[in-house]
Amino acid sequence: MPKETFKYTNNEMTVVWKPSMCTHSTVCWKGLIRVFNPKEKPWIKMNGAATEKIIEQVKKCPSGALSYFLNEETAKSETADME
Numbered sequence: 001m002p003k004e005t006f007k008y009t010n011n012e013m014t015v016v017w018k019p020s021m022c023t024h025s026t027v028c029w030k031g032l033i034r035v036f037n038p039k040e041k042p043w044i045k046m047n048g049a050a051t052e053k054i055i056e057q058v059k060k061c062p063s064g065a066l067s068y069f070l071n072e073e074t075a076k077s078e079t080a081d082m083e
């Protein structure tokens with residue numbers, strides 16, 4: 001099974017999608033079609049909703065295929081690692 005990971009980002013956050021874990025439950029696109037639309041490419045549109053809304057929806061993914069991280073926190077911890 002392919003272990004591919006796709007990342008979608010806006011300035012504030014990054015959504016990570018692992019297709020091999022996706023159970024096509026439809027939860028994400030029924031909840032937030034402006035961002036998660038499997039009929040379009042890319043199927044995740046990071047400018048479709050506010051960051052908080054996207055995070056809320058990502059947390060509802062039942063399979064764990066969707067996850068996210070905040071860009072700022074990652075940048076901070078990377079900076080901290082270098083010090």
Ligand code: SF4
Binds near residue numbers: 063
């Ligand atoms: S909510 Fe998660 S498991 Fe369901 S379709 Fe979206 S990514 Fe796949």
